[in-house]
Amino acid sequence: MLALQPVDTAVPAFRPDPITQDEAAAMFRAALNLFGKWELTDEQAATLLDMPVRSYRRWKAEGAGRFSRDGRARLSNLMGIHKALRIIFLESARGYAWIRAANAAFGGASALEVMLGGELTDIMRVRRYLDAERGGW
Numbered sequence: 001m002l003a004l005q006p007v008d009t010a011v012p013a014f015r016p017d018p019i020t021q022d023e024a025a026a027m028f029r030a031a032l033n034l035f036g037k038w039e040l041t042d043e044q045a046a047t048l049l050d051m052p053v054r055s056y057r058r059w060k061a062e063g064a065g066r067f068s069r070d071g072r073a074r075l076s077n078l079m080g081i082h083k084a085l086r087i088i089f090l091e092s093a094r095g096y097a098w099i100r101a102a103n104a105a106f107g108g109a110s111a112l113e114v115m116l117g118g119e120l121t122d123i124m125r126v127r128r129y130l131d132a133e134r135g136g137w
Contacts, residue, residue, distance in 0.1 A: 019072040019073075019075075019076060021066060021067060023072075024064070024067040024071065024072045024075055025063070025064045025067075027072075027075035027076065027078075027079055028059070028064040028067070028075060029064075030079060030082075031045075031049075031075055031078055031079070032045075032060060034078065034082050035048075037092075037096045038096055038099050038100075038112070039096075039100075040112075042056055042057055042060075044112070044116060047116050047118050048074065048078065048115055048116070048123065049071060049074055049075070050070060050071065050074060050118065050120075051071070070120055073120055074120055074123055077120070077123045077124055077127045078123060080127045080130075080131070081111075081123070081126055081127050081130055082095075084127065084130035084131055084133070084134050085098060085099075085130065087134045088130065088133060088134050098111065099111050099112045100112050105129055106126075106129075111126045111129075114126055
């Protein structure tokens with residue numbers, strides 16, 4: 001017979017953000033390099049980061065400001081996409097080009113087109129696909 005356990009109704013303890021502002025700033029610098037490899041416009045990069053183009057250009061020139069939780073999640077997922085592509089493709093140029101290639105998994109759209117939908121879930125969709133392709137968990 002299965003015994004039911006009482007439900008814990010205690011308020012969970014404070015948990016710090018999983019990605020610090022310093023880590024986010026480092027990921028932003030890495031993303032700038034990645035966006036160059038992907039040949040993105042400032043408008044496209046700003047869409048991926050969900051920020052105004054003017055702010056993106058200022059951060060690109062002067063250094064990043066404070067990142068929201070959503071912004072940190074976007075950067076983390078973009079770095080995960082980059083990592084997965086580096087694992088899947090031995091030649092980095094092929095991974096950079098893959099971003100723009102039509103893909104049946106996305107209904108013929110490219111991964112970039114999917115991510116430019118602007119939602120965090122659009123970026124996560126591409127990351128989940130790549131993680132599955134590379135055998136990630």
